[in-house]
Each structure stands twice: as structure tokens, then as C-alpha cells.
Amino acid sequence: MASLLARQALWVPVVKHNPTFVEQVHKFLQISPITSLTAAAIGLKLEEVRVALEPDARHPDKMVASMMAFPVQISGAACDSVLEQQQRRELSFGFATSMCDSCNTIHLIERLLPASHSHVSVSIQSNCMRNLREGEKLLVVSTIDKMGKRLVYCKTDFFVEVTEPVPEEVVQRERNIKTLAELRAALMHYEKAVSGAHVKLIIAERKLS
Numbered sequence: 001m002a003s004l005l006a007r008q009a010l011w012v013p014v015v016k017h018n019p020t021f022v023e024q025v026h027k028f029l030q031i032s033p034i035t036s037l038t039a040a041a042i043g044l045k046l047e048e049v050r051v052a053l054e055p056d057a058r059h060p061d062k063m064v065a066s067m068m069a070f071p072v073q074i075s076g077a078a079c080d081s082v083l084e085q086q087q088r089r090e091l092s093f094g095f096a097t098s099m100c101d102s103c104n105t106i107h108l109i110e111r112l113l114p115a116s117h118s119h120v121s122v123s124i125q126s127n128c129m130r131n132l133r134e135g136e137k138l139l140v141v142s143t144i145d146k147m148g149k150r151l152v153y154c155k156t157d158f159f160v161e162v163t164e165p166v167p168e169e170v171v172q173r174e175r176n177i178k179t180l181a182e183l184r185a186a187l188m189h190y191e192k193a194v195s196g197a198h199v200k201l202i203i204a205e206r207k208l209s
Contacts, residue, residue, distance in 0.1 A: 003161060004139045005069055007170075008186060009177040011050035014110065017065060021110050022046045028109055038102040041095070042072035042140075051110070054180055066180065068107040070140040072099075079134050091132040099140060100126050100156040100196030107142040108152055108200060118203040119152070126156075126196040137161040141187065150202050158194035159187060 005011050014021045025046055029036040038044075051065035078099075079089035101124055108119055132138070139159045146153040170189070177183050 007174040014049045041077040068142045089134040097126045103142040104154040122199040124198045152200045154198040156196040160191040
């Protein structure tokens with residue numbers, strides 16, 4: 001599991017919050033080859049996905065996943081080809097956009113459960129702050145900023161996992177995180193390589209089985 005997730009308080013295993021998540025997403029992957037290929041190329045393990053919860057605006061007694069975190073690693077399948085064998089391959093920008101789409105889609109599937117509504121992208125934009133290379137580990141965080149009856153506004157951030165030891169004061173600070181605002185602020189201390197903005201349209205319920 002990503003060390004970021006191990007340190008930062010508030011992250012909850014998605015299977016603890018929603019026990020049907022893994023089964024339902026597996027069903028979706030069987031009918032969505034692009035999302036399935038994307039998940040395979042970044043080594044996504046659904047059991048390792050974590051969520052940060054807050055009360056539902058419409059139903060305050062119900063907790064919903066406003067943020068979903070995916071610990072992943074860039075494989076060669078996600079990278080552009082290179083001419084020189086000694087060159088380290090870099091993540092394709094198109095594939096980075098596909099990652100944004102896939103993570104937001106999986107996040108929205110969880111939010112809609114037990115319903116299984118179809119949803120499509122209305123618009124998606126991504127920005128790359130630096131090139132990511134094969135083998136790098138990331139924490140991809142999907143956030144649902146606003147969820148209406150039909151339109152859903154999402155964003156995605158790719159945070160680079162640090163390889164050097166983390167100072168003890170950082171470890172203690174992150175263990176004491178108590179609010180989503182503090183969690184978001186803590187994430188901003190890490191290098192962000194890619195960000196995305198995404199609007200999805202909920203269409204109709206369909207059978208995933």
C-alpha cells in the first residue's frame with residue numbers, strides 16, 4: 001500500500017465503507033475494456049483503494065466518499081515508446097487522461113451503489129506539471145466536488161510517492177489529521193505531477209450482472 005495512505009489519517013478501506021465495491025467494479029471492468037486495460041497498466045488493486053468520508057449534503061446521517069485514493073505504479077504499458085533502449089520510458093499524456101477518466105468513473109460507481117446508472121463524460125481536461133516515468137509510484141486521488149442529479153463535477157490529482165525517508169514531524173502531523181480540509185492541505189505538501197477536471201453525466205440505470 002502507498003506510504004501516503006499508511007501515514008495519513010481519515011483514509012478508510014473502501015471495502016469497509018462499501019462491501020459491494022470490489023464485486024461491482026469487477027463487473028464493470030468486464031464490460032469496459034478501456035478501463036480494464038488502464039487498471040491493469042497501473043497495477044490497480046481494488047482491495048487497496050481508500051476513501052475519505054463526509055456527511056451527505058442531502059442526508060446528513062449518511063457518510064459518502066468525497067475522495068477516493070488509488071495507490072498505483074506506472075508500467076511500460078502506460079508509457080510512450082522510446083528509440084533508445086537505455087532511455088527510461090515516460091507516461092503517455094493520453095494515458096494520464098485515461099487514468100483520470102477511469103479513477104473518476106470508479107469513484108462515481110461507488111457513490112451510486114447500490115444503483116448501477118450509466119454515465120458518460122461531458123468534458124475532461126488534464127494538465128501535466130512534470131513527466132512521470134516507468135516504475136514511479138503514485139497516489140491518484142479522485143475528488144467529487146459536486147454531485148447533482150445528472151451532472152457530476154470531479155477532479156483528479158496524481159501525487160508522487162516520496163522515496164526518501166519522511167521526517168518524523170511530518171509523520172506525526174499526518175497521523176493527527178482530523179478533517180478533510182486538513183487532509184487536502186497535507187496532500188499539497190507532496191509533488192503533484194498531473195491534475196484533471198472532469199464533468200460526467202448520469203444517464204440511466206443498467207444491469208452490471
